Amino acid sequence: MCDQTFLVNVFGSCDKCFKQRALRPVFKKSQQLSYCSTCAEIGKLERERPKLPDVELHQVAERVEALGQFVMKTRRTLKGHGNKVLCMDWCKDKRRIVSSSQDGKVIVWDSFTTNKEHAVTMPCTWVMACAYAPSGCAIACGGLDNKCSVYPLTFDKNENMAAKKKSVAMHTNYLSACSFTNSDMQILTASGDGTCALWDVESGQLLQSFHGHGADVLCLDLAPSETGNTFVSGGCDKKAMVWDMRSGQCVQAFETHESDINSVRYYPSGDAFASGSDDATCRLYDLRADREVAIYSKESIIFGASSVDFSLSGRLLFAGYNDYTINVWDVLKGARVSILFGHENRVSTLRVSPDGTAFCSGSWDHTLRVWA
Amino acid sequence: MSGKVAIGSDIGQARRAVEQLRMEAGIDRVKVSKAAADLLQFCTEQAKSDLFLVGIPAATNPFKEKKPCAIL
Numbered sequence: 170m171c172d173q174t175f176l177v178n179v180f181g182s183c184d185k186c187f188k189q190r191a192l193r194p195v196f197k198k199s200q201q202l203s204y205c206s207t208c209a210e211i212g213k214l215e216r217e218r219p220k221l222p223d224v225e226l227h228q229v230a231e232r233v234e235a236l237g238q239f240v241m242k243t244r245r246t247l248k249g250h251g252n253k254v255l256c257m258d259w260c261k262d263k264r265r266i267v268s269s270s271q272d273g274k275v276i277v278w279d280s281f282t283t284n285k286e287h288a289v290t291m292p293c294t295w296v297m298a299c300a301y302a303p304s305g306c307a308i309a310c311g312g313l314d315n316k317c318s319v320y321p322l323t324f325d326k327n328e329n330m331a332a333k334k335k336s337v338a339m340h341t342n343y344l345s346a347c348s349f350t351n352s353d354m355q356i357l358t359a360s361g362d363g364t365c366a367l368w369d370v371e372s373g374q375l376l377q378s379f380h381g382h383g384a385d386v387l388c389l390d391l392a393p394s395e396t397g398n399t400f401v402s403g404g405c406d407k408k409a410m411v412w413d414m415r416s417g418q419c420v421q422a423f424e425t426h427e428s429d430i431n432s433v434r435y436y437p438s439g440d441a442f443a444s445g446s447d448d449a450t451c452r453l454y455d456l457r458a459d460r461e462v463a464i465y466s467k468e469s470i471i472f473g474a475s476s477v478d479f480s481l482s483g484r485l486l487f488a489g490y491n492d493y494t495i496n497v498w499d500v501l502k503g504a505r506v507s508i509l510f511g512h513e514n515r516v517s518t519l520r521v522s523p524d525g526t527a528f529c530s531g532s533w534d535h536t537l538r539v540w541a
Numbered sequence: 542m543s544g545k546v547a548i549g550s551d552i553g554q555a556r557r558a559v560e561q562l563r564m565e566a567g568i569d570r571v572k573v574s575k576a577a578a579d580l581l582q583f584c585t586e587q588a589k590s591d592l593f594l595v596g597i598p599a600a601t602n603p604f605k606e607k608k609p610c611a612i613l
Contacts, residue, residue, distance in 0.1 A: 190555075207555055210562040217566050229577040233585070236594070244604035264603075281603050381561075421565060438583040440576070458576040459568060482587035483580070484594060501584060525592045527604050541604040 183208055218460050226453070226462040230501035236484070239497060239507045244527065245539040247278050249285055254531035255312075256346075256518045260301045263524045267308045268537055269296035275310045277322065280522075280529065280539050289320055289330045298347040298358075309337070309356055311344035317358050319370055338368045346389045348400075350414075357400060357414075359386040365402050367414060379412050381419045388432045393439045401442050403430030409444050411456065423454050425461045432476045436500075437483045443500075445474030451488050453500065465498040467505060476518045481525035489516030489530050495540075511538055 179192050183205040190205030195212065204212065252272035259266055265286065269275045273294050277287040293314035300309045302319075311317040317338035320330050338344065342361035349356055350367075355376065359365045365379040365386055384405035392399045398414040409430055411421040428447035435442045441455045441462070450466035451474050465486060472492035479486055485506070486498040495516055497507040514533035521528040527541035588594050 205555075206559050207562070210559050210566060214562055214566040217570070223572050224574045224577065226573070226577045226580070229574065229581055233581060239593070241593075419561065421568070436580070436583075437587065438580070440583075441580060455573070455576040455580070457571040457579075458573045459570045460573070462573060462577060462580075480591050480593045482584050482591035482594065484584045484588060484591060501581060525590075526597065526602060539604055541602060 179203065185212075226501065227503045230503075233501055235502070236499055236506050241497070241507065241509060241540045243511050243538045244541045245280055245283050247280070247283055247537040247539070248535070249276055249278075250274060250535045250537075252535060253514070253533040254517060254535060254537055255295065255297050256299045256310075257520060257529055257531045257537060258299055258301045258308075259520055259522050259529065260305045261303055261523055262305055263522050263526070265301070265305065266529055266537065266539075267299050267301050267310075268518075268531055269299040269310050269312070270535070271295050275299055275308065275320075277308065278537070280527075287322055287330060289334075291318075295343070298344050300347050300349055300356075302349050302353040303351065304353050307353060309347050309349065311338065311347060311358070313343050315340045315343060315360070317344050317347045317356060317368070319356070335370070335373070337370050337373050338366060340364070340366070342385070345385065345387045348389060348391055350391060357389060357391065359389045359402055359404075361385040363404070365389055365400075365412065377414060377417045379417055379419070381410055381412075381422075382406055382408065387429060390434050390442065392435055393437060401433045401435065403433040403444050403446075405429045407446075409433055409442070409454065411442075421456065421459060423461065425452060426450070428473070431473060434477050434479060437479055437481060443477050443479065443486055445477040445488050447473035449473055449490075451477055451486060451498065453486075463500070463503050465496075465503060465505070470496070475516060476520075476530075478519055478521045478528065480521060487519055487521065487528055489519040489532075491515045493532070493534075495519065495530055509540065512536070 184202040185208040192203035195204045250270040252270050254270045257268040266278045266280050273291045275289050296312040307321045309319045316336050319335045338358045340360035340362050346359040356368050363382045367377040382404040386404040389402040401411045403409045407426045409423045410419045426446040430444050430446045432445040443453050445451045449470050453463040455462045472490050474488045476489040486500050489495050493512045495509040499506050512532040516532050518531040529539045531537045
């Protein structure tokens, strides 16, 4: 007697993607279809996610008081770059700013006095990324040279900053973003080669690499320290991906934008993050609900958002756009509270100061402005 | 032979994609009403320390112009 059971695998064309695969039966609206396992899992994901939006964020926020009028003006204009400003970062002392530009210059400013404290010329143009070390004693920058270099800052007038340069990261395409982790010892980088990587500054060794983006990675942001070892990255594949720094695994991915994601920033509590994209919208994604919970857009805004950052409480989202303006959004209600004019070209970078007193924007008009 | 290699990597890639999706589908999710309420709570708690909302007097704001001083 034959008492063996055999597993029958049907091979054929998947009803969704039409590829030749091993098929399994899937029931959709009481109709039986045959999907390959990839499409079945995507279908399962698409069915799980929509179970949870029982209510929208702005509905929950209806009972919150509306914000009053904001008066924000340019308080300082930092002039000195010879070409487009591409990136900037604040020092933890809430006063110093490092900025990098297309002409290869990286400048450290004192934002209170607008004095330039340090300047270094990189051997490449388009320095697209720069970051201040948490100790305030070093800066990291990189761009078309495919590397991230760390320069220790010294106040000794005789020292040549470029002489102490240390090359830390090596990618196979341009460096688009870099950030120190909680210490001066590790740097996280994002590159046009589609990967992110974690490096040890002292040895230049690659500690972890993060593969998963299907195109250039344009931005990254580390989770606020209390919430653990994750970071979010956004790229030209329209995806925002959240990574576990220890395992190198992608933990969550979000693909609702319609174009390249230029900037991602964590919400101050670490439970959500915002993204700004070339599709002229900014979106808020909640990590625990695993979905997009708000879109910040207006029909009159047709230019891409290049850079976003939150105020300290997370109530305000500042976004710099390619139409030379900065829009300030009420994160909870989804409405725009203010529009700031002043730059004479695209706003390329925007960061709120560590103590929340001001924010700084850098632009293709060669200047940086501090607003308060 | 090149045909075989192409199919091999296709399967490997597809397998990884399926595993990634399976893992993502399996994470514990929270209802938006709860997640949104938590975001709201964080906002209202931190609103007092958010200087853009509360505002600081021009005297303490290092960026606002101070009253002009006359040099005697």
